[in-house]
Amino acid sequence: MNNTSSVTVLQKYQRRKLNQRSQTIIYLAFGGIFLFAITLIGTLLGDVAITTNFTQKNLVPQMAHPFGTDYLGRDMLSRTLKGMSISIYIGLFASVISALIAAILGAAAATLGKKVDAIITWFIDLVMGIPHLLLLILISYALGRGTFGVVVAVAISHWPLLTRIIRGEILQLKEANYIKIAGKLGQSKMKIVAKHMIPHIFPQFLVGLVLLFPHAILHEAALTFLGFGLPPEQPGIGIILSESMKYLALGMWWLALFPGVVLLATVMLFDLVGQSLRKIIDPRSAHD
Amino acid sequence: MDVEKYSGIIRYIGKSIVKIVSLLIAVSILSFILVSASPVDPIRAYIGEVGMANMSAENLAKLEAYFGLNIPPVQRYWNWFSDFVQGNMGSSLLYRQPVADVIQVKFMNSMVLMTTAWMFSGILGFVLGIVAGLYRGHWIDKLIKGYSLLVASTPTFWLALVLLMVFSVWLQILPIGLSVPIGVNAAEVTVFDNLKHLLLPALTLSVIGIANITLHTREKMIDIMGEDYILFAKARGKSTVSIIRNHALRNIILPAITLQFASISEIFGGSVLVEQVFSYPGLGKAAVSAGLSGDAPLLLGVAVISAALVFVGNLIANILYGIIDPRIRRGSAYE
Numbered sequence: 001m002n003n004t005s006s007v008t009v010l011q012k013y014q015r016r017k018l019n020q021r022s023q024t025i026i027y028l029a030f031g032g033i034f035l036f037a038i039t040l041i042g043t044l045l046g047d048v049a050i051t052t053n054f055t056q057k058n059l060v061p062q063m064a065h066p067f068g069t070d071y072l073g074r075d076m077l078s079r080t081l082k083g084m085s086i087s088i089y090i091g092l093f094a095s096v097i098s099a100l101i102a103a104i105l106g107a108a109a110a111t112l113g114k115k116v117d118a119i120i121t122w123f124i125d126l127v128m129g130i131p132h133l134l135l136l137i138l139i140s141y142a143l144g145r146g147t148f149g150v151v152v153a154v155a156i157s158h159w160p161l162l163t164r165i166i167r168g169e170i171l172q173l174k175e176a177n178y179i180k181i182a183g184k185l186g187q188s189k190m191k192i193v194a195k196h197m198i199p200h201i202f203p204q205f206l207v208g209l210v211l212l213f214p215h216a217i218l219h220e221a222a223l224t225f226l227g228f229g230l231p232p233e234q235p236g237i238g239i240i241l242s243e244s245m246k247y248l249a250l251g252m253w254w255l256a257l258f259p260g261v262v263l264l265a266t267v268m269l270f271d272l273v274g275q276s277l278r279k280i281i282d283p284r285s286a287h288d
Numbered sequence: 289m290d291v292e293k294y295s296g297i298i299r300y301i302g303k304s305i306v307k308i309v310s311l312l313i314a315v316s317i318l319s320f321i322l323v324s325a326s327p328v329d330p331i332r333a334y335i336g337e338v339g340m341a342n343m344s345a346e347n348l349a350k351l352e353a354y355f356g357l358n359i360p361p362v363q364r365y366w367n368w369f370s371d372f373v374q375g376n377m378g379s380s381l382l383y384r385q386p387v388a389d390v391i392q393v394k395f396m397n398s399m400v401l402m403t404t405a406w407m408f409s410g411i412l413g414f415v416l417g418i419v420a421g422l423y424r425g426h427w428i429d430k431l432i433k434g435y436s437l438l439v440a441s442t443p444t445f446w447l448a449l450v451l452l453m454v455f456s457v458w459l460q461i462l463p464i465g466l467s468v469p470i471g472v473n474a475a476e477v478t479v480f481d482n483l484k485h486l487l488l489p490a491l492t493l494s495v496i497g498i499a500n501i502t503l504h505t506r507e508k509m510i511d512i513m514g515e516d517y518i519l520f521a522k523a524r525g526k527s528t529v530s531i532i533r534n535h536a537l538r539n540i541i542l543p544a545i546t547l548q549f550a551s552i553s554e555i556f557g558g559s560v561l562v563e564q565v566f567s568y569p570g571l572g573k574a575a576v577s578a579g580l581s582g583d584a585p586l587l588l589g590v591a592v593i594s595a596a597l598v599f600v601g602n603l604i605a606n607i608l609y610g611i612i613d614p615r616i617r618r619g620s621a622y623e
Binding site: 122125126128129130131132133134137138139140141142143144214218221222225226227228241244245248249251253256257260263264267268271 | 307314315319321325326437438440443444445446449452458553554560565576579595602
C-alpha cells in the first residue's frame with residue numbers, strides 16, 4: 001500500500017463496499033431463500049417424519065441423525081422440518097387473513113364516519129383486552145380444538161394492531177395537503193384513493209402483513225404446545241416440544257433443543273425479512 | 289391542591305371506568321358465546337365417558353336441567369351474569385369447588401409470579417436500555433440490542449424448557465416444578481421453599497419480558513441524548529451520571545412505566561406457558577386445564593378476571609401518563 005497517502009477524504013468514502021440498502025436487500029434475499037427452503041424441504045419430506053424405527057430409539061445427535069431420534073426412533077431433523085413447514089403454512093394463511101381483516105376494518109374506521117370508527121375502535125379494545133393466548137384458547141375451545149381450531153383462532157385474532165396502524169395512516173393521509181389539493185382540483189374520490197392513497201398505504205400494509213408472520217407462528221406453536229392445536233399425530237413444533245417435556249428428566253436434551261432453535265431461527269428470519277422490507281420501502285430510511 | 293387543575297383527569301378517570309365496565313361486560317359476553325358454542329359437552333365432561341354409558345335417559349335429562357342446558361342462551365347468560373356480579377361464578381367441574389375459590393387461590397399464585405417477573409424485567413430492562421442508548425454503536429450497545437432482538441423472537445415455552453433442562457435436570461440445583469415441595473405439610477413450607485420454586489418460572493418470564501422495554505428505552509435515550517440541552521450540559525462539564533439523573537431520567541421513565549403497565553397482557557400470556565412447563569399452580573395452568581377438560585365455568589371465570597387485570601393495567605398506564613405529563617394533563621388529549 002504505497003499509494004495510501006494519495007487517497008483523499010472524498011475517495012475514502014467511495015470505498016465503502018455495501019451501503020445500507022444493498023445490505024438490507026441481501027438480508028431480505030437470504031431470509032426469503034432460507035424460509036422457502038425450509039418450507040419446500042418440509043413439504044417434500046413425505047412420511048420420513050412419522051416413520052418409526054425401533055432399532056434406532058433415543059439416539060443422541062450424530063451424522064445419520066443430526067438432531068437425534070425420539071423414543072419411537074423417528075428422525076428429529078425431518079420431524080422438525082416437517083413441523084416447521086406446517087407452522088409456516090398456518091402462519092402464512094393466518095397472517096394473510098388477519099391482514100385482510102385489518103385492511104377492511106382500518107379503512108372502514110377511517111372513512112365511514114365517527115360512529116363506525118367508534119364501534120371498530122371499541123372492538124379493537126375489546127379483543128386486545130383479553131390476553132392474546134387466552135383468547136386463542138377460548139376460540140380453539142369454541143371450535144372443538146384440533147387443526148381447524150388453531151388455524152381459525154390464529155387467523156382471526158391478529159388483526160387489532162395492524163387495524164390501528166392502517167386507521168391511523170388513513171386518518172393522517174386524509175388531512176395531508178396533497179390529498180386536499182387533489183380534492184380541490186376536482187379529482188374524483190375514486191381517483192384520489194387509487195392514485196394518492198393506495199400507493200402510500202399498500203407498502204405499509206405489506207410490511208404489516210410480513211411482521212404478522214412471526215406472531216402467528218409463535219402463537220400457533222404455543223397453542224399446540226398447550227394441547228389445543230394440532231393433533232398429537234402431526235409432527236408440529238408445539239407437539240414435538242410438549243412430547244420432549246416427558247423425556248427431559250431422562251436427560252434427552254436434543255428433543256427440545258434443536259426443534260426450538262429452528263423455531264427461534266424461523267421467527268427471527270421472518271422478523272428480519274419484515275424489518276428489511278420496511279427499510280427498503282420506506283423512503284425516509286433510504287439513506288440510513 | 290388546585291382542584292381545577294385536576295378536574296380534567298378526574299373526568300377522564302370516570303369516563304375510563306365506565307368504558308372498562310362496558311368492555312368487561314362485552315368480554316364476558318364474547319367469552320360466554322365462545323364457551324357455549326363449543327362442541328364439548330359439559331355433561332360428558334362432568335361425569336366422564338363411563339358415566340355417560342351407565343346413565344339413564346331420565347337422569348341425563350335431570351342433569352341437563354341441573355346445568356341449565358334447556359334454558360335459552362340469553363337467559364343463561366343473564367343468570368350467569370347476575371350471579372357473577374354477586375360474586376358467584378358457578379362451580380368448577382374440574383376442581384369440584386366454587387370457581388371463585390379456585391380462582392382466588394390461583395390468582396394469588398399467579399400474581400406472585402407475574403409481579404416478580406414484571407418488576408424484575410421492568411427495572412433491568414430500563415437500566416439496560418439506558419446503558420445501550422448511552423453507548424450507542426459501542427459493543428455494549430450491540431450486545432444488549434442483539435440480546436433483546438433474539439429474546440423477542442424466542443418462544444417462551446421453549447426457553448422455559450431449556451432453563452428447566454439446565455438448572456433442574458443437568459445442574460440439579462432447582463426443583464422441576466410446582467410452587468411448593470411435594471409431600472411436605474403446608475405448615476412446614478418455608479419462604480425459602482417458595483422462593484426456590486418461584487425462581488425458574490419468574491426468571492423465564494423476566495428474560496423474555498426484558499426485550500420490549502429495553503429496546504423502547506434505548507430508542508428514547510438515543511433521542512434525548514441528541515437534544516440541545518444535553519449538549520449544553522456536557523459543555524458545562526457535567527458528569528454522565530448527573531446528566532442521566534437530572535436530564536434524561538425524567539424524560540424516559542414515564543414512557544417506560546406506561547409501556548410496562550400496558551404489557552400486562554403479554555406477561556399473562558407468557559405466564560400461561562411458563563406455568564404449564566413448570567406445573568406452577570396459577571391462573572394460566574387453571575385456564576389450560578379447564579380448556580382441555582371442558583370446564584367451561586372456570587375458563588369463563590379466568591377469561592373475565594384476566595381481562596379485568598389487563599384493563600386495569602391500561603387504565604393505570606393512561607392515568608400515569610396524564611398525571612405526570614403536564615402537556616397531556618392540560619391539553620385536550622382526553623377528548
